[in-house]
Amino acid sequence: MSLRRVLVANRGEIAVRVIRACADEGIESVVVVSEVDRDSRAALVADRAVCIGPAAASSSYLDVGRVVAAALGTGCDAIHPGYGFLSERPELPEACAENGLAFVGPSADTIRRGGDKAAARRIAASLGIPVGAGSDTIDDATTAQEIADRVGYPVVLKAAAGGGGRGMVLVEGPEGLAQSFENASREAQAAFGDGRMYLERFITRARHVEVQVLADQHGNVVHLGERDCSAQRRYQKLVEEAPATSVPVEVRRSLHEAAVELARALDYVGAGTVEFVVDADTGQYAFLEVNTRVQVEHPVTEMVTGIDIVRAQLQIAGGEPLRFRQSDVRLDGHAVEVRVNAENPSRGFAPSPGTVTRWVEPVGGGLRIDTHCFGGYRIPPHYDSLLAKVIAHGTDREQALRRLDRGLRHLVVEGVSTTVPMLLAVIDSADFRAGTHHTRWVEQDLMPSLAADAGTGGARAGQPVPAAV
Amino acid sequence: MSLTASDLQALLAAFDASAWDEMRLSLAGEQVQLSKTGRPPAGSEIAGAGGRSAAAEPGDLPAPPLAGVDAARLPPPVEEGAVGAPAEVASVAAVEAAERRSEALLENTTGTHRVTAPSVGLFWRAPDPSAPPFVEIGQRVEPDDPVCIVEVMKLFNHVQAGVTGTVRSVEIENGAMVEHGQALFVIEKEA
Numbered sequence: 001m002s003l004r005r006v007l008v009a010n011r012g013e014i015a016v017r018v019i020r021a022c023a024d025e026g027i028e029s030v031v032v033v034s035e036v037d038r039d040s041r042a043a044l045v046a047d048r049a050v051c052i053g054p055a056a057a058s059s060s061y062l063d064v065g066r067v068v069a070a071a072l073g074t075g076c077d078a079i080h081p082g083y084g085f086l087s088e089r090p091e092l093p094e095a096c097a098e099n100g101l102a103f104v105g106p107s108a109d110t111i112r113r114g115g116d117k118a119a120a121r122r123i124a125a126s127l128g129i130p131v132g133a134g135s136d137t138i139d140d141a142t143t144a145q146e147i148a149d150r151v152g153y154p155v156v157l158k159a160a161a162g163g164g165g166r167g168m169v170l171v172e173g174p175e176g177l178a179q180s181f182e183n184a185s186r187e188a189q190a191a192f193g194d195g196r197m198y199l200e201r202f203i204t205r206a207r208h209v210e211v212q213v214l215a216d217q218h219g220n221v222v223h224l225g226e227r228d229c230s231a232q233r234r235y236q237k238l239v240e241e242a243p244a245t246s247v248p249v250e251v252r253r254s255l256h257e258a259a260v261e262l263a264r265a266l267d268y269v270g271a272g273t274v275e276f277v278v279d280a281d282t283g284q285y286a287f288l289e290v291n292t293r294v295q296v297e298h299p300v301t302e303m304v305t306g307i308d309i310v311r312a313q314l315q316i317a318g319g320e321p322l323r324f325r326q327s328d329v330r331l332d333g334h335a336v337e338v339r340v341n342a343e344n345p346s347r348g349f350a351p352s353p354g355t356v357t358r359w360v361e362p363v364g365g366g367l368r369i370d371t372h373c374f375g376g377y378r379i380p381p382h383y384d385s386l387l388a389k390v391i392a393h394g395t396d397r398e399q400a401l402r403r404l405d406r407g408l409r410h411l412v413v414e415g416v417s418t419t420v421p422m423l424l425a426v427i428d429s430a431d432f433r434a435g436t437h438h439t440r441w442v443e444q445d446l447m448p449s450l451a452a453d454a455g456t457g458g459a460r461a462g463q464p465v466p467a468a469v
Numbered sequence: 470m471s472l473t474a475s476d477l478q479a480l481l482a483a484f485d486a487s488a489w490d491e492m493r494l495s496l497a498g499e500q501v502q503l504s505k506t507g508r509p510p511a512g513s514e515i516a517g518a519g520g521r522s523a524a525a526e527p528g529d530l531p532a533p534p535l536a537g538v539d540a541a542r543l544p545p546p547v548e549e550g551a552v553g554a555p556a557e558v559a560s561v562a563a564v565e566a567a568e569r570r571s572e573a574l575l576e577n578t579t580g581t582h583r584v585t586a587p588s589v590g591l592f593w594r595a596p597d598p599s600a601p602p603f604v605e606i607g608q609r610v611e612p613d614d615p616v617c618i619v620e621v622m623k624l625f626n627h628v629q630a631g632v633t634g635t636v637r638s639v640e641i642e643n644g645a646m647v648e649h650g651q652a653l654f655v656i657e658k659e660a
Binding site for chain 1: 591620621624648651
C-alpha cells in the first residue's frame with residue numbers, strides 16, 4: 001500500500017525537505033509544530049500543521065505520545081522522523097507499530113542494534129569489517145604497553161568514562177606511555193570518578209567517509225556511493241562532498257561493500273549511513289557507527305546520483321521495491337554542501353538567534369538551497385542553529401567549488417550572524433582545495449592561521465574572517 | 470428573531486463561496502456586514518475594524534459570548550512586530566501575536582477566561598464513556614475543578630478550570646483532536 005498522508009515529525013529545513021518529497025510523491029503532509037514554530041515555513045508549505053506542544057522540545061518534538069497522537073488525530077498513515085529529535089529512538093517505530101502507522105525508517109530492532117555503538121562494532125567485527133585497532137578497558141600500565149606495541153604508535157589513551165574529547169591523552173612513542181597512563185588514569189579518577197582507560201591507535205590525519213545505503217522491505221540493498229565529511233569543527237561537520245575523491249578508489253569500493261554487508265546483517269530497511277574513518281596516510285579504514293536515518297548531508301549524494309533519497313524513503317515505507325539496481329547507480333560529477341548556521345564565528349561560534357531581516361538566496365547553475373528561512377523569519381532560541389544548506393554541483397570538484405563559492409558570496413543574510421565567512425575560508429583554502437585536509441585540520445591549522453591573518457591585517461579585503469576561539 | 474452563531478457561520482460560508490466583494494444584511498434591527506476587500510463595506514458603521522474580519526474563516530468566529538464585543542475596539546491586527554520591517558516580511562507572526570493580544574484584551578474586557586489544551590490530543594468531556602461530563606454549560610466552577618481530559622496516547626491529562634466562574638461554552642466536540650493551545654471552554658469569571 002502506498003502512503004496517502006504522512007506526518008512530518010520534525011522542524012526546520014528537513015521538515016520542508018520531507019514535505020517537498022511528499023508533494024512530489026502525491027502524498028499529503030501534516031507537520032507537527034511547537035508553539036514557536038506555528039509560523040514556520042514548514043507550517044506554511046505543509047498541507048496541514050498541528051501544534052503539539054510548547055517550545056521546549058521535550059514537550060513537543062521529543063514527545064513520542066504527542067507525535068503519534070497528532071498522526072492518529074489527523075488520519076495519517078505514516079510518520080517521517082527526519083533527523084535528530086525522535087529519528088533514532090526505537091520507541092517511535094514501536095509506537096507506530098502498535099497504532100497501525102508505518103514508520104519511515106528501519107525497525108526498532110535495527111535501530112537498537114545499529115545505534116548502540118558497542119553492539120554495532122561487534123556486528124561489524126563479526127563480518128570481518130575493521131573496527132579500529134584498540135583495546136577493551138585496561139587496568140595497568142604494563143597491559144597498556146603491550147597493547148600499544150601491538151597496535152603501533154601514536155596511540156591515544158581515553159578515559160572509559162570520558163567523552164566529547166575530554167579525558168584523552170596522545171602518546172607519540174613507547175617511552176612516555178607508562179607515565180602517561182598513570183597520569184591519565186589518576187586524572188580520570190579525579191574528574192569522572194572512574195580511572196578505567198582504553199587505548200586506540202591514533203590516526204594523525206583521519207578522514208571521515210560515509211556510505212549511503214538504501215534498502216527496501218524485499219531484501220534489496222544498494223549503496224549510493226560515499227561522502228567525505230572531513231572538514232569538521234569539534235566533531236560537527238562543516239562541509240560535505242560526494243564522491244570522496246581524496247580517498248583511493250579501491251578503499252572506497254571496500255567501504256561500499258562493507259556498508260551493504262552491514263546493512264544486510266542489521267536487516268536494514270530505508271535510508272541509512274555507515275560511517276568510517278580512513279587514515280589519509282595509509283588508506284586503512286575502520287568502522288565508526290551507523291546512522292539509522294536520513295543525514296543532513298544527503299543532498300550531495302542526490303546531486304551526483306540523481307536519486308531522491310527522501311522520496312525513496314517514502315516509497316520504501318509504502319512497501320514498494322527499489323526502482324533501480326546497484327548497476328543503475330551512476331555518479332555524475334561532484335557535489336559539495338556547506339551548512340550555514342546562525343552562529344557567530346568570531347565569538348566562539350555562539351548561537352545567534354534573532355530575526356532574519358533580509359534573506360536573499362543565490363541563483364545559478366548547479367546550485368541548490370535547502371532551507372526554512374525567509375525574510376522576517378524569527379529564529380527561535382530553542383533549537384539548533386542550522387539555517388540553510390547550500391549545495392553546489394559541477395562536472396568536477398573544481399567547478400562545484402567555484403559554484404559554491406559564488407553561491408555563498410551571493411547569499412544575503414541580514415539580522416543575524418552566520419558561519420558563511422568561516423565556510424568561505426574553508427572552501428577557499430589551499431589545503432581544502434588540494435584535498436589534504438583531515439578531521440582536525442579546521443581546528444589545528446585553519447583557525448589559527450585565520451587568527452594570525454586577522455592579527456596582521458592579512459584578511460582579504462571586504463571579507464570578514466573569524467578569529468580563533 | 471436573532472442570529473445564532475451557526476446562522477453567522479452559514480452566512481460566512483455562503484459569502485466566502487460567492488463572487489461578491491461586500492454584503493450587508495439587516496434583519497429586525499440586527500446588522501451584518503461582510504467584506505472581502507480588506508476594508509469595511511461601503512457605508513459601514515464599523516470603522517477601523519481592519520481587514521481580518523473580512524477574510525474570516527468560519528473557525529475564526531469569536532465564541533458566542535464574545536460576539537457582542539464591538540469589533541472597533543479590537544487593536545489593529547498588525548502591531549509593532551511589523552512596523553518598519555522590510556516589505557518581504559511575512560507578518561504571520563505579528564498577526565498571530567496581535568490575535569493573542571486581542572484575545573487577552575477580550576478576556577479582560579468581557580471578563581471571560583478561555584481554558585486551552587495543554588497538549589495535542591483527544592478531548593474528553595467525561596472521565597470515562599459511561600460517566601457524565603465533568604462540567605455542563607451554565608455550571609459554576611472553582612479554579613481546581615477538572616473540566617475535561619486531553620488524552621495523549623493513553624496518557625490522561627486532567628485540565629482544570631483555572632478560574633472561578635460559570636461555563637459559558639464548550640468549544641470542541643467530545644472525542645475530537647485538539648491542538649496544543651486550542652480553546653476548549655469559555656468561562657465567565659466572577660468579579
